[in-house]
Amino acid sequence: MNQAAGSFSGGSNIVVSVIAIGQTVDSTSHIGKCDRRNVLVQEIGSSQPYTMLIGYSELAKYCGSMKINEFFHVSNLGKKTAIAEQHPPQTIANLTNGVYYVLDKDTKISPASSSQDAKDIYDINNLLTKINAINPENSSASFMGLVIEIKEIPINQGVRKGLELLVVDETNHSVFVTIYQTIAVKSGDAILILDGIVGPTSVKVFAKSFVSLNDFNLSTGLSTLKETKRLPKKDGTIIVIQEKQMSLKSFVQGQVTSALVNVKFTGFPSDTTSSLTFNACITPRTNSGNTFVCNKKVSPQYDAESGNEIGFYCAAHHFNEQYTIRYAFKALFTDAISGMEGVFPLSLFDEAGTSLFGMTANEVADISIDPKVHERFQTAINNAKSMTIKARVTKKSVHETEAIIAKILQIGEIVDGNNKNE
DSSP states (O other): OOSOGGGGOSTTOEEEEEEEEBOOEEEEETTEEEEEEEEEEEETTOSSOEEEEEEETHHHHHHHTOOTTOEEEEESOOOOEEGGGOSSOOOBTTBOSOEEEEOOTTOEEEEOOOOTTSOOEEOHHHHHHHHTSSOOTTEEEEEEEEEEEEEEEEETTTTEEEEEEEEEOTTSOEEEEEESSOOSOOTTOEEEEEEEEEOSSSSEEEESEEEEOTTBOOOHHHHHHHHTSOOOOTTOOOOOOOOOBOOHHHHHHSSOSEEEEEEEEEEOSSSOOTTSEEEEOOOEEEETTEEEEOOOBEEEEEOTTTOOEEEEEETTOOEESOOEEEEEEEEEEEETTTSOSOEEEEEEEHHHHHHHHSSOHHHHTTTTTOHHHHHHHHHHHHHHHTSEEEEEEEEEEETTEEEEEEEEEEEEOEETTEETTO
């Protein structure tokens, strides 16, 4: 920049980099009912870089003339106001820690030279590269995307609650975001994470604050992504953004956390089938108001005196007189389209195993002792190898080890990467 940022540190003259431009909305101000438009900017050289410019009436159109990712001189501004110091307290687009200016009739906006002092707004693909850098300790980054999943999490041993958000952007990459407070956000919201603290070993961003972009003009990619989502159901079911179809090799070697793939089953990592199933706990559990079956592995317990089996305990110390049998195994798959990209192990659980073999876990539990069951299972394996499978694959951390879990969506003939019936 030709002029030093410090020369604009006064309240009435600033240099800004534009992050997002709001849509024109109806509003009420000191001049009565009028149009209003917010512009989120970085104020270059300020200790509080995130700033909202607010234009009313004709100045709302003035704000619309600015362009995202470009720099502007803004002069003859009025008083700078801290959003947190408003009376009564409120937020602007959920921005609680920033400042704002209301444009005055004498305010002038003109293009400025680029500035190296501006902070980058990352896309998630580049953010993941930053996370995987050699020394990312104490690193921060800002990025924007759509919220597709929300999970409430306890913080400080349950004393305070926060949220874990799964955020996706137009690069078809996703990242987990941990917010240290409960905020007003829902699935499908467009948000901008401000100065998130990037962890050195995980794809989580511990965010300090965020801005809702629902009332801002989104990029073409984010707008398209937002329009192609499935709408949430009335019961609160999480919406799902349409997932990218990709090859199995690209998914395994890439940073995408969820994708659709077309694969062929080729066999097992070893010749043994004894680990296909396990005995699972059937005790109901409740978490965040949701009730589900425990499903942890159970082990038999015996009477100390008689040695007789008296029941089963799981790792969560649930006692069961009975148990259920579930699939849990790894199988080998290759890409169904190219067939030339290698063989990869995927983890399958109960429903996926039933879909693959056409036999429930209970039906194959006696595979080692009943020759008829073994024969049926071998036939099921051969049938599975002859079919093309459409699956959703997801990368998850299981016992501190990354696992790729496959959920089988459909088994049948697939042509050119897409099922005929879809």
